[in-house]
Amino acid sequence: MHIVLAPDSYKGSLSSIQVCEQMKKAIHAGNPNDIVVCKPMADGGEGTLESMLYSAGGEKVYVSCTGPLGEKRTSWYVLLRDGTAVIECANVAGLLLVPASHRHPDHVTTYGIGEMIAHALDSGCTNLMITLGGSSSNDGGLGMLQALGMQAYDCKGDEVGIYGVDLFDVQTVDFSRLHEKLHQSVIYIASDVENPLTGPKGASYVYGPQKGATSEQVRRYDEALAHYGACVEAKCSQSLMMQPGAGAAGGLGFALMVLGGEIRSGANLVAEMIGLKEAIEDADVVITGEGQSDDQTAYGKAPSYVAELAREHNVPTILLSGSLAGDRTKLNDRFTACFSIVPGPATLTECMERAKEYIYQSTYQVRNIWSCKKDRD
Numbered sequence: 001m002h003i004v005l006a007p008d009s010y011k012g013s014l015s016s017i018q019v020c021e022q023m024k025k026a027i028h029a030g031n032p033n034d035i036v037v038c039k040p041m042a043d044g045g046e047g048t049l050e051s052m053l054y055s056a057g058g059e060k061v062y063v064s065c066t067g068p069l070g071e072k073r074t075s076w077y078v079l080l081r082d083g084t085a086v087i088e089c090a091n092v093a094g095l096l097l098v099p100a101s102h103r104h105p106d107h108v109t110t111y112g113i114g115e116m117i118a119h120a121l122d123s124g125c126t127n128l129m130i131t132l133g134g135s136s137s138n139d140g141g142l143g144m145l146q147a148l149g150m151q152a153y154d155c156k157g158d159e160v161g162i163y164g165v166d167l168f169d170v171q172t173v174d175f176s177r178l179h180e181k182l183h184q185s186v187i188y189i190a191s192d193v194e195n196p197l198t199g200p201k202g203a204s205y206v207y208g209p210q211k212g213a214t215s216e217q218v219r220r221y222d223e224a225l226a227h228y229g230a231c232v233e234a235k236c237s238q239s240l241m242m243q244p245g246a247g248a249a250g251g252l253g254f255a256l257m258v259l260g261g262e263i264r265s266g267a268n269l270v271a272e273m274i275g276l277k278e279a280i281e282d283a284d285v286v287i288t289g290e291g292q293s294d295d296q297t298a299y300g301k302a303p304s305y306v307a308e309l310a311r312e313h314n315v316p317t318i319l320l321s322g323s324l325a326g327d328r329t330k331l332n333d334r335f336t337a338c339f340s341i342v343p344g345p346a347t348l349t350e351c352m353e354r355a356k357e358y359i360y361q362s363t364y365q366v367r368n369i370w371s372c373k374k375d376r377d
Helices: 016-030 048-056 089-093 111-122 142-147 164-169 203-207 215-236 248-258 266-274 276-281 302-312 328-334 348-353 355-376
Strands: 002-005 035-038 058-066 072-080 085-088 127-131 151-153 172-174 186-190 262-264 285-288 317-321 337-340
Touching: 002 016, 002 276, 016 035, 016 048, 016 355, 048 058, 048 072, 048 085, 048 266, 058 111, 072 089, 072 111, 085 089, 085 111, 089 111, 089 127, 111 127, 111 142, 127 266, 142 151, 142 164, 142 248, 164 215, 172 215, 186 248, 186 266, 203 215, 203 248, 215 248, 248 262, 262 266, 266 276, 266 302, 276 302, 285 302, 285 355, 302 317, 302 328, 317 355, 328 337, 348 355
Parallel strands: 002 035, 002 285, 085 127, 127 186, 186 262, 285 317, 317 337
Antiparallel strands: 058 072, 072 085, 151 172
């Protein structure tokens, strides 16, 4: 059999690469002659860089930059073999980099993301892919734009700081010193978020609470983003605040659009970069999965996109996830068959601790079914 493995990560438990490794072991335990192609997936969140590096090849580029709390840290981006620089927001200014006790939109910055982009530009990269999942900020990309040369001033004409709280002081902005190589570059924004910058479905109201904002702070940040966004739009002569995706990553989507970035589905971009479509063309079956699959899986998540590609080539797709929830009909409309890897009643802690074992056993059983069918054919 020719099997393509393209799971997403099981968040909090295993990376997509680790999931692939367990699945591959199980398949080869049944028949070492099976052809197994590993294409660990991601949709723009944590783990995207590792997935891209594993499947597409390239190198890690280490950069000393500003972390989400203003600390100096060493982070990295991936320089693919085709010269594309892939920068992961979560790896530079992600929520998981901020201790729970310090999560507050006033005190975080996206400045480091701008430093990473500047480093890639100065190294000669003209194609950039910025992934926006897992951010800690709600600053509309203020810090990132400042790192790239934008100047922001308060009512006294003094330059404002680089943190979320400084958003409230912005009265005017100046793009005249923006990094000169930006206009020569193509920027793809990997995000499946369709929220605008402001309003009831905007960055502050939808994502602010998970980043530590209170109800009152959510309201104030929404107002500040509206004022800041208007200042930016006036200078760049564009109307971007209400564009789908402008509210991604606390408004980083908006800031990157200002720089000419184009929002694309994260799963779509990753799949293109790692050659998933070409791998599926020769497959007998595709196996994908994630930590939990539910009604939302069909809306832009990595397993759903994997199934979409497989369907184009009439290749069946098996979904193996940590758990299945919601309307199973919607999952079965997308996947050939769906299974939870958990064999019986268990606590969440137990499931996460034994995830490798569960994935191995489930994959082994699924492989036996398809092997039997192929033998009979």
